[in-house]
Amino acid sequence: MTTTTALKHIETDPAPRRTARVSRKDNGMSPRRRTALTGKHLLLIVLSAVSLFPVILVISTALKSEAEVRTDPFSLFTSFSLENLQNAWVVGDFGSYLLNSILLSVPSTLLVVVLSTMAGYTFARLPFRGRTVAFYLVVLGLLVPFFAYMIPLYFQLRGLGLLDTLPGAILVLTSTGVSFGTFFMRAFFSDLPLELEQAARMDGASEWQIFVKVMLPLVSSGAGALGVFTFIQNWNNFLVPLLYLPGGEFRPLTTGLYQFTGGRSLDIGPLAAGTLITIIPVVVLFLVMQRQVAEGFISGAVKG
Amino acid sequence: MSTPISMTTPKVTRRAQTRLGIALISPLMLLVIVFFLFPLGNAIYYSFVDFDGIDPTPAFVGLQNYTRLLTDPEVWHALGNNAIWIVIGTAGPLLIGLAQALLLWKVRHAGVFYRLAFFLPYVLPQVAIGIVWGWIYDPVSGWVNKALQVVGLDSLATGWLGNPNTALYAVLATAIWATTGFVLIIFLSALRNVDGALMDASRLDGVNAVQQLVYIILPQIMPVFLMVTTVTLVGGFSVFDIIFIMTGGGPANATNVIGTYAYTNAFQLSQISYGTTLALLITALSVPFAVALNRLQRRLSLQGTGA
Numbered sequence: 001m002t003t004t005t006a007l008k009h010i011e012t013d014p015a016p017r018r019t020a021r022v023s024r025k026d027n028g029m030s031p032r033r034r035t036a037l038t039g040k041h042l043l044l045i046v047l048s049a050v051s052l053f054p055v056i057l058v059i060s061t062a063l064k065s066e067a068e069v070r071t072d073p074f075s076l077f078t079s080f081s082l083e084n085l086q087n088a089w090v091v092g093d094f095g096s097y098l099l100n101s102i103l104l105s106v107p108s109t110l111l112v113v114v115l116s117t118m119a120g121y122t123f124a125r126l127p128f129r130g131r132t133v134a135f136y137l138v139v140l141g142l143l144v145p146f147f148a149y150m151i152p153l154y155f156q157l158r159g160l161g162l163l164d165t166l167p168g169a170i171l172v173l174t175s176t177g178v179s180f181g182t183f184f185m186r187a188f189f190s191d192l193p194l195e196l197e198q199a200a201r202m203d204g205a206s207e208w209q210i211f212v213k214v215m216l217p218l219v220s221s222g223a224g225a226l227g228v229f230t231f232i233q234n235w236n237n238f239l240v241p242l243l244y245l246p247g248g249e250f251r252p253l254t255t256g257l258y259q260f261t262g263g264r265s266l267d268i269g270p271l272a273a274g275t276l277i278t279i280i281p282v283v284v285l286f287l288v289m290q291r292q293v294a295e296g297f298i299s300g301a302v303k304g
Numbered sequence: 305m306s307t308p309i310s311m312t313t314p315k316v317t318r319r320a321q322t323r324l325g326i327a328l329i330s331p332l333m334l335l336v337i338v339f340f341l342f343p344l345g346n347a348i349y350y351s352f353v354d355f356d357g358i359d360p361t362p363a364f365v366g367l368q369n370y371t372r373l374l375t376d377p378e379v380w381h382a383l384g385n386n387a388i389w390i391v392i393g394t395a396g397p398l399l400i401g402l403a404q405a406l407l408l409w410k411v412r413h414a415g416v417f418y419r420l421a422f423f424l425p426y427v428l429p430q431v432a433i434g435i436v437w438g439w440i441y442d443p444v445s446g447w448v449n450k451a452l453q454v455v456g457l458d459s460l461a462t463g464w465l466g467n468p469n470t471a472l473y474a475v476l477a478t479a480i481w482a483t484t485g486f487v488l489i490i491f492l493s494a495l496r497n498v499d500g501a502l503m504d505a506s507r508l509d510g511v512n513a514v515q516q517l518v519y520i521i522l523p524q525i526m527p528v529f530l531m532v533t534t535v536t537l538v539g540g541f542s543v544f545d546i547i548f549i550m551t552g553g554g555p556a557n558a559t560n561v562i563g564t565y566a567y568t569n570a571f572q573l574s575q576i577s578y579g580t581t582l583a584l585l586i587t588a589l590s591v592p593f594a595v596a597l598n599r600l601q602r603r604l605s606l607q608g609t610g611a
Contacts, residue, residue, distance in 0.1 A: 044407060048421035054436040074445050118328040126325030134329060141340055143594040145542040148587040151570045151580045152346035175339035178332055207324040236429035238545045254431045275432045286427045294489055
């Protein structure tokens with residue numbers, strides 16, 4: 001399933017090819033077509049507003065004064081203050097949630113990218129007996145939902161002394177990402193021409209040197225896309241910290257937010273601020289690397 | 305698999321490749337075995353015993369967990385909710401996403417902005433989505449009720465998430481809002497394969513927009529249509545986060561799906577074995593669709609590289 005190759009250019013603008021031709025047409029556009037076009041844009045703007053409204057609501061509520069939140073929590077931009085952010089950070093513990101989110105997401109993302117790249121190369125380029133069986137075992141992870149084994153995994157982690165520890169949660173997050181990652185990276189390595197490694201081999205390069213010096217640099221864009229996608233997945237992950245970090249000491253933003261809603265549901269101000277802190281990294285990453293994000297999500301859609 | 309084992313590959317090279325290959329996949333295989341295959345095997349074991357989370361040697365109960373599952377009315381109720389979730393949660397994003405894609409198709413000005421705006425909800429964490437939509441559905445100051453008031457439909461106003469009759473659909477609406485952008489992006493990429501010359505020619509021949517949609521556009525994007533359907537289908541069986549966050553399966557089990565029911569059994573009622581059996585039911589239901597999806601995607605990617 002190498003959707004990657006098929007849908008790789010999804011976020012790139014399809015227009016440039018057409019631009020020249022159509023913009024000439026623009027000038028001579030009939031009034032009727034112009035009205036239709038304006039209507040289309042109006043509709044699109046309304047739809048965009050619906051799509052973005054909840055995000056705007058979070059920003060608006062988070063940046064309101066405390067008093068304003070109490071009387072009128074959900075009107076848009078009626079006052080401005082950083083009180084809620086301050087409260088979330090200090091009283092609501094969102095500072096430490098943020099730190100935990102970073103401590104969970106960064107190592108697990110790096111692990112996914114490194115392990116998947118190594119395995120992807122093997123499954124694409126290094127044939128040996130038993131490789132097919134190993135491959136199917138890894139790919140099984142794409143078909144079986146996390147739900148199937150999450151409960152026994154809890155008791156297994158408890159037995160290993162990994163329950164409620166950062167390493168335990170990091171390893172679980174990593175394991176939920178490697179099946180897709182391996183698949184994804186394998187597609188990139190498969191696309192590289194055979195001549196490359198043959199030439200390097202002729203020059204006396206060892207298999208390790210071929211992997212590291214010849215092949216690895218050529219898949220860096222793929223590894224980058226995988227990294228961005230995996231980071232967002234891990235940052236957003238709710239179930240893993242909910243189940244395997246129950247103590248609260250290493251609680252990340254997602255379960256921290258959830259905890260906050262249950263405990264003091266009336267503290268809407270700090271809750272909005274906490275929500276804002278939670279989504280900012282994802283939103284920024286998405287806006288900066290939209291193409292990689294879309295690519296990752298589209299080929300990663302298999303995992304429900 | 306992808307590399308043909310060339311007859312001319314020297315034995316030395318092959319041995320070196322084997323060595324490197326095994327070294328490179330060993331860490332991954334270890335991780336997969338310990339954190340995936342082993343607990344998966346354990347899940348099957350749990351479903352045949354009566355494990356309460358404490359007793360290290362639980363009693364073997366045969367098929368008791370499975371027969372209980374078949375006779376448990378809440379299982380059927382939850383499955384029904386899964387079915388509603390799957391049907392509406394698939395049809396909604398498909399129809400809205402297709403409409404949006406057709407709208408956006410030929411738009412050049414600000415096209416990127418619209419795409420970003422529509423796709424953004426899909427990358428947000430479900431917790432954040434659940435919280436904000438909880439506010440939007442707020443019985444007193446929520447935007448939905450306020451909007452109803454403005455248009456004079458006060459009588460329809462309700463506590464959307466607290467009312468057992470509306471809760472599931474309210475959460476569904478949120479889920480549709482969150483996934484439509486994803487469907488849209490896939491449709492947009494499929495629309496790029498639609499033959500522009502054919503469209504122009506058909507217009508000259510007096511073919512109307514509906515006919516164009518039915519006879520030219522839809523056949524072109526049919527495989528993508530199927531793929532998106534299967535994706536949302538597979539996800540629909542194991543839906544958990546958004547429901548758990550917004551309603552916890554309540555009020556009065558109204559929004560319970562198999563996922564939340566399995567969680568409640570395992571982690572709140574300490575019926576580990578029964579919870580695991582329920583989770584295996586999700587697996588059994590979704591795996592066939594996941595396999596079909598996989599096949600479909602492989603076929604799609606072949607088409608893609610050829611084009």
